[in-house]
Amino acid sequence: MEIDPRRLRVLHEVARRGGVMRAAEALYLTPSAVSQQLAQLEREVGLALIDRSQRRVSLTPAGRVLAGYAERVEDELAEARRELTRFTERLAGPVRIAAFPTVIKHMLVPAMRDLAARHPQIVPIIHEVYGPPALQELRLGAVDVLITEQDMSLPVLAQPSLATHAFYVDEYRIVMPPDWPDPPRSVADLAEVPWVAGEPGQASGQALDRLAGLHGFEPRKVHVITDFGPTLALVAAGHGVAIVPALALLDVPEGEVRVSDLRDVGSRRLDAVTRISRTRSGQPDPVQAVVISAIEDATAALDATLVGHLQPL
Structure with missing residues (x-):
């Protein structure tokens, strides 16, 4: 199972902002592009991550689990950027x-x-x-x-x-x-x-x-x-x-x-x-x-x- 970390960021934004529209604004993407990234991520993991049965987009249990890992990835990348500043003047x-x-x-x-x-x-x-x-x-x-x-x-x-x-x-x-x-x-x-x-x-x-x-x-x-x-x-x-x-x-x-x-x-x-x-x-x-x-x-x-x-x- 290959997971693109860029799509994890999209899932992360949808989870913490509560919807595709707000995630799209934060990521400077169109709502259509966000939806496409989510659909591709679902194909990569072989599971439904978004519950589309309701009027408001919400995460499935699998989506919430993966969003938790996505948040950790974001934190680790931020930490990596901080560490790398020590190697440059x-x-x-x-x-x-x-x-x-x-x-x-x-x-x-x-x-x-x-x-x-x-x-x-x-x-x-x-x-x-x-x-x-x-x-x-x-x-x-x-x-x-x-x-x-x-x-x-x-x-x-x-x-x-x-x-x-x-x-x-x-x-x-x-x-x-x-x-x-x-x-x-x-x-x-x-x-x-x-x-x-x-x-x-x-x-x-x-x-x-x-x-x-x-x-x-x-x-x-x-x-x-x-x-x-x-x-x-x-x-x-x-x-x-x-x-x-x-x-x-x-x-x-x-x-x-x-x-x-x-x-x-x-x-x-x-x-x-x-x-x-x-x-x-x-x-x-x-x-x-x-x-x-x-x-x-x-x-x-x-x-x-x-x-x-x-x-x-």
Whole structure:
């Protein structure tokens, strides 16, 4: 019995993504090509691997067994790639990074310049995806490094299959319209004002709920916005106040919004999350480690730039 390992990868993707369509997207193949590979694999092993009697494609018992071995093969190949980097002076290969706009613009772009100079054979591939969908893509292997944000009041993401590396603490600031007549002396002074709030799952949304709970008020969320650009535009136009991280203020022209001098707002934590290898060594992928180090260097260079943007107006 000869089994083509390339077809094992197709079976592996169908098993972990739950269907032919999603597997095809992950493998950059057409659904027809995936189905053909599965049919050929069934001919090679002489067994039905896919249960086609139901509307949704599922694996037969034999298919689940073979998919388990396919996962081990994928892990062994990943381990082999890590071991082989020890025999070359240059690290190489693609690294798929999932992140959100402020990190992409102010951290990943500078890090990519550094990587291009020091490790030209490492190829960063950026995906703008975050939150639960990004975490799922990391678990499924569609991305290699996930940049997450979380309010500092919440615990660090802890899962047996994932490693979390904290690399930046991004201070929150409260921003107001530029013609705001009476700057607040405390967060409690903002109990009655309209808010341009972040989504509940976002760090800025978590921060507003935390502050409101600490100061005993229910925030009047007039607008709920995902991206900081529209949030700051609404604030600049006088439609409310907002909590934003310092990184977001790098994109605001001087005088467009007023930055409060309140400093008890807290911060968000930025983490780099990677999968933990289930093979023998359990060591971090050296290429991913270099990429994370480059991101850390890029963040260290931000501190001087941020000083001017954090001054109250």
